[in-house]
Amino acid sequence: MSDIRVLAFDVFGTVVDWHASIRAEVAQLLPQVDANAFALAWRDGYQPAMDKVNAGTLGWTLIDDLHRMILDEVLRRFGVTTLGEAQIRHLNKAWHRLAPWPDAVQGLTRLKTKFTICTLSNGNLGLLSNMAKHAALPWDCILSAEVFHRYKPDPATYLGVAKIFDLRPEQVMMVAAHHSDLDAARACGLNTAYIERPLEFGSTRTKDVADNGANGYHAKDIEALASMLGV
Amino acid sequence: MSDIRVLAFDVFGTVVDWHASIRAEVAQLLPQVDANAFALAWRDGYQPAMDKVNAGTLGWTLIDDLHRMILDEVLRRFGVTTLGEAQIRHLNKAWHRLAPWPDAVQGLTRLKTKFTICTLSNGNLGLLSNMAKHAALPWDCILSAEVFHRYKPDPATYLGVAKIFDLRPEQVMMVAAHHSDLDAARACGLNTAYIERPLEFGSTRTKDVADNGANGYHAKDIEALASMLGV
Numbered sequence: 001m002s003d004i005r006v007l008a009f010d011v012f013g014t015v016v017d018w019h020a021s022i023r024a025e026v027a028q029l030l031p032q033v034d035a036n037a038f039a040l041a042w043r044d045g046y047q048p049a050m051d052k053v054n055a056g057t058l059g060w061t062l063i064d065d066l067h068r069m070i071l072d073e074v075l076r077r078f079g080v081t082t083l084g085e086a087q088i089r090h091l092n093k094a095w096h097r098l099a100p101w102p103d104a105v106q107g108l109t110r111l112k113t114k115f116t117i118c119t120l121s122n123g124n125l126g127l128l129s130n131m132a133k134h135a136a137l138p139w140d141c142i143l144s145a146e147v148f149h150r151y152k153p154d155p156a157t158y159l160g161v162a163k164i165f166d167l168r169p170e171q172v173m174m175v176a177a178h179h180s181d182l183d184a185a186r187a188c189g190l191n192t193a194y195i196e197r198p199l200e201f202g203s204t205r206t207k208d209v210a211d212n213g214a215n216g217y218h219a220k221d222i223e224a225l226a227s228m229l230g231v
Numbered sequence: 232m233s234d235i236r237v238l239a240f241d242v243f244g245t246v247v248d249w250h251a252s253i254r255a256e257v258a259q260l261l262p263q264v265d266a267n268a269f270a271l272a273w274r275d276g277y278q279p280a281m282d283k284v285n286a287g288t289l290g291w292t293l294i295d296d297l298h299r300m301i302l303d304e305v306l307r308r309f310g311v312t313t314l315g316e317a318q319i320r321h322l323n324k325a326w327h328r329l330a331p332w333p334d335a336v337q338g339l340t341r342l343k344t345k346f347t348i349c350t351l352s353n354g355n356l357g358l359l360s361n362m363a364k365h366a367a368l369p370w371d372c373i374l375s376a377e378v379f380h381r382y383k384p385d386p387a388t389y390l391g392v393a394k395i396f397d398l399r400p401e402q403v404m405m406v407a408a409h410h411s412d413l414d415a416a417r418a419c420g421l422n423t424a425y426i427e428r429p430l431e432f433g434s435t436r437t438k439d440v441a442d443n444g445a446n447g448y449h450a451k452d453i454e455a456l457a458s459m460l461g462v
Contacts, residue, residue, distance in 0.1 A: 129372035141360035164357045
């Protein structure tokens with residue numbers, strides 16, 4: 001593993017705390033709804049929407065637009081009829097304003113001294129750029145499914161990072177808080193590191209963050225990963 | 232112009248001094264050749280190669296690969312037969328190691344406090360990322376012709392920046408040291424700023440950097456642009 005050159009990070013849940021940020025914006029805008037349940041419902045629509053794109057039943061669609069399709073449905077389900085178009089559009093961009101986990105900025109800053117650090121997220125480039133500026137995430141490069149027109153876990157995304165940097169797959173390490181993401185990256189020959197985020201879904205939905213033994217690194221957070229990697 | 236949100240920078244010549252960097256690497260590696268002439272010849276192959284791609288006579292090809300095709304020809308022309316494959320590959324990546332103009336890092340750092348600053352270069356994503364890390368260029372986002380599979384001045388590149396950030400074209404300002412780039416951006420509705428780089432081609436090939444009156448801003452360098460924009 002001494003030849004790892006690029007660390008490619010999943011973002012939602014791994015680097016930023018989407019649940020707390022979405023819940024807070026929903027609670028402020030819509031005090032009448034269960035903000036925790038609303039945030040979970042919005043996120044629950046995410047994977048099925050991307051699956052439709054990767055299966056070809058929905059054409060290439062950016063995450064901003066998938067988020068909006070899901071949001072419209074969730075607003076209906078929660079009986080919200082009071083928001084105007086400008087308010088809905090602003091709420092939809094809450095995903096551009098997610099707060100980092102407390103260890104993220106410092107951990108990334110340390111890792112950046114030794115590795116090229118980039119995103120490999122299904123979020124679109126504009127979303128990830130706005131988020132990086134908002135949250136002061138010091139990426140060397142922002143890569144997205146948007147560059148490859150395929151969503152993770154499509155192999156084209158993981159192999160695409162290696163190709164962009166003219167590296168062999170094993171010179172790239174995928175860093176994520178989700179085993180499905182890491183399993184797919186490993187199947188492409190990438191190294192992998194798991195980040196524990198037990199509160200990714202808030203306190204009402206538990207998440208098993210035990211070491212499953214499959215990854216080269218298993219770290220409590222990004223600062224811990226930096227220490228493991230000697231920076 | 233008060234609504235400008237994103238500054239999209241041309242890179243080669245505008246932000247980094249390709250001529251001095253290439254000349255220095257060539258002089259060190261090949262003391263027997265005229266490094267100034269070699270650097271100019273290498274760069275002179277650049278536009279015709281991209282034109283072939285945009286015209287469809289050459290399929291989509293990354294700048295790293297175009298640089299290599301041109302380099303092989305220039306090495307032949309200069310009678311260089313002593314380099315091994317690893318040396319040629321290393322020399323080809325001299326474009327990843329270009330030094331910034333003296334005002335660039337400080338100017339970009341100032342502009343970043345008020346605007347989103349990104350590249351819009353024909354250089355490929357890996358090249359631009361490696362260069363940013365090498366030269367400490369503080370981009371919010373690295374955008375490239377590689378994202379659009381079209382080279383500037385194709386309108387898809389300029390309009391693509393606005394689309395990625397969900398902005399109107401006039402909310403994006405193209406910043407470049409080349410009128411052809413700015414003319415094409417303006418035709419797409421972008422704002423434009425010209426940066427004087429009289430020594431872009433070294434001291435043996437002159438460049439007219441007079442204000443042609445066509446751009447919203449005409450600045451001596453990136454620090455001067457920052458001052459004009461009030462940051």
